[in-house]
Amino acid sequence: MRNIIERMLESFYGKYGDRNSKPVLFFSPGRVNLIGEHTDYNGGFVFPCALNFGTYLMIRNNGGKNIRFSTLNFTEEHSVPVKEEYKRIERSWVNYPLGVINEFAKLGYLLPGSDLLFYGDVPNGAGLSSSASIEMVTACAVNEITGAGLALIDLVKLSQKAENIFVGMNCGIMDQFASGFGKKDHAIFLNCDTLDYENVPLILGDYSLIITNTNKRRGLTDSKYNERRAECDKAVEYLQAYRKIRNLSETGTDELALLNKYIPDEIVLKRARHVITENGRVLEAVKVLKENNIARFGELMNQSHDSLRGDYEVTGIELDTLVYEGRKIAGVLGTRMTGAGFGGCTVSIVHKDHVEEYINTITEAYTRKTGLNADFYQPSVGNGSGRIEF
Numbered sequence: 001m002r003n004i005i006e007r008m009l010e011s012f013y014g015k016y017g018d019r020n021s022k023p024v025l026f027f028s029p030g031r032v033n034l035i036g037e038h039t040d041y042n043g044g045f046v047f048p049c050a051l052n053f054g055t056y057l058m059i060r061n062n063g064g065k066n067i068r069f070s071t072l073n074f075t076e077e078h079s080v081p082v083k084e085e086y087k088r089i090e091r092s093w094v095n096y097p098l099g100v101i102n103e104f105a106k107l108g109y110l111l112p113g114s115d116l117l118f119y120g121d122v123p124n125g126a127g128l129s130s131s132a133s134i135e136m137v138t139a140c141a142v143n144e145i146t147g148a149g150l151a152l153i154d155l156v157k158l159s160q161k162a163e164n165i166f167v168g169m170n171c172g173i174m175d176q177f178a179s180g181f182g183k184k185d186h187a188i189f190l191n192c193d194t195l196d197y198e199n200v201p202l203i204l205g206d207y208s209l210i211i212t213n214t215n216k217r218r219g220l221t222d223s224k225y226n227e228r229r230a231e232c233d234k235a236v237e238y239l240q241a242y243r244k245i246r247n248l249s250e251t252g253t254d255e256l257a258l259l260n261k262y263i264p265d266e267i268v269l270k271r272a273r274h275v276i277t278e279n280g281r282v283l284e285a286v287k288v289l290k291e292n293n294i295a296r297f298g299e300l301m302n303q304s305h306d307s308l309r310g311d312y313e314v315t316g317i318e319l320d321t322l323v324y325e326g327r328k329i330a331g332v333l334g335t336r337m338t339g340a341g342f343g344g345c346t347v348s349i350v351h352k353d354h355v356e357e358y359i360n361t362i363t364e365a366y367t368r369k370t371g372l373n374a375d376f377y378q379p380s381v382g383n384g385s386g387r388i389e390f
């Protein structure tokens with residue numbers, strides 16, 4: 001981390017000048033979801049953890065009338081006059097922080113003229129929540145600088161709102177929550193309806209967490225995501241005929257028979273079945289992890305992927321190749337897609353003695369079957385968002 005900070009500081013002074021006035025620094029992590037996919041916007045359970053990589057933000061009041069944005073990741077820079085309401089900038093990374101600044105402005109907390117420099121080490125568009133981490137890091141900084149003093153949960157909700165409204169991606173709350181509330185070496189068991197949560201120690205013993213990136217370009221992810229949301233709303237509508245429910249997760253695994261009876265549309269029925277069975281898998285996964293039963297945890301991860309492929313239909317050849325080739329390798333207890341799907345990453349639990357074999361075998365098989373190259377990360381589980389003293 002020291003290297004990153006030094007690089008950022010050098011670049012910050014290079015761009016914005018005045019070496020006598022030190023900026024402040026914030027960090028927000030990306031996340032990987034262990035199990036509980038496409039359940040958050042259905043009021044269900046999720047089980048993500050924060051990663052040791054994420055987005056850094058150096059920020060300083062510039063005494064002027066403009067907010068200046070730059071990043072070490074792209075060359076594109078922007079300068080925006082301080083206002084009470086901001087407009088989207090077409091196709092720009094700046095919409096993530098600007099959307100958050102806009103939400104604060106709506107609450108009456110105007111960020112004064114400031115210089116901002118970002119740096120992110122989460123791979124972009126890989127389903128590891130680079131967007132949530134840039135939103136959350138901005139929210140933490142603006143919260144402190146404007147003296148708004150919002151609680152962490154409000155920063156999470158505000159960041160989600162910025163993504164929904166300003167960026168235009170209708171995500172649930174999981175990513176921003178994990179980025180905000182992550183705890184070192186723990187996963188977060190979150191009820192997305194009540195927002196009650198529990199930090200569960202993630203003790204994997206002889207096993208490692210491996211993230212494998214398909215490196216498939218995102219393409220249609222956002223439109224397909226919204227289509228799935230609409231299908232779940234439709235399922236709720238059908239089930240209303242049986243009982244008044246607010247969301248799909250109010251239907252338990254013991255009520256699966258209801259789906260056949262009340263949902264006439266085969267596609268909608270499959271989507272509902274995924275959400276309901278996935279909630280059941282999260283509950284069991286949390287239980288078996290607490291009992292140190294990593295083997296069962298892995299089986300549940302596998303079942304989760306199968307359901308996301310068969311019932312929810314959000315996988316695709318790239319993710320499926322990683323998963324089904326991965327399952328053939330000794331020492332792989334569980335492997336599944338993580339995040340929205342269609343591309344992005346898988347998360348796997350692999351015995352430490354077999355990590356090298358996993359990487360070598362998958363590297364070859366994945367390229368042979370898809371023509372793409374996979375990337376591998378062995379992350380550690382880190383803390384959530386906050387200020388860093390340096």
Ligand code: GLA
Pocket residue numbers: 036037038039040041171172173174175339340341
């Ligand atoms: C994306 C969204 C999350 C969640 C997942 C799927 O990561 O941002 O809110 O819906 O997809 O579980």
